[in-house]
Amino acid sequence: MDTNIYHERMIDLYEHPLNFGTIENADFSYEDDNPLCGDVIRIDVRLDGENQVSEVAWSGEGCVVCLSSASLLTEEIKGMPLSEVKSFSKERLLALIGVKLNKVRIKCAILSLNVLKAGANQMPDD
Numbered sequence: 001m002d003t004n005i006y007h008e009r010m011i012d013l014y015e016h017p018l019n020f021g022t023i024e025n026a027d028f029s030y031e032d033d034n035p036l037c038g039d040v041i042r043i044d045v046r047l048d049g050e051n052q053v054s055e056v057a058w059s060g061e062g063c064v065v066c067l068s069s070a071s072l073l074t075e076e077i078k079g080m081p082l083s084e085v086k087s088f089s090k091e092r093l094l095a096l097i098g099v100k101l102n103k104v105r106i107k108c109a110i111l112s113l114n115v116l117k118a119g120a121n122q123m124p125d126d
Contacts, residue, residue, distance in 0.1 A: 010068040017067060018072075019058055020058060022044050022059055027045055029043065034107055036107065037063065041060040041115045043074065043116050052082070053078055053080050054079075058112065066111055069093065073088075073113055094110075
């Protein structure tokens with residue numbers, strides 16, 4: 001696929017984010033930042049009775065890469081078992097993004113994943 005299409009998709013997700021917002025009474029919430037660039041992401045997750053993601057939302061501020069990554073990640077984990085969320089890899093997220101990124105931009109891209117996993121890892125394994 002043409003990389004311009006990926007760039008356009010990232011800009012579209014930045015301008016029209018998916019799953020943006022907060023969840024009251026979430027099963028877990030976590031927030032962190034990237035002090036190098038000022039990106040801030042918070043992710044709220046609600047689980048169903050089978051420990052699968054039933055609702056997910058994110059909020060924050062940052063660059064196009066950071067915010068579009070949060071949209072892609074939160075869309076991807078809907079319905080996912082918590083155990084799979086905990087093992088979601090950086091490589092899988094970067095494949096979803098589909099654009100070659102330099103080291104600095106990779107840190108922007110994976111902030112949402114780091115936040116998600118930090119929150120998920122506070123939950124007991126079932």
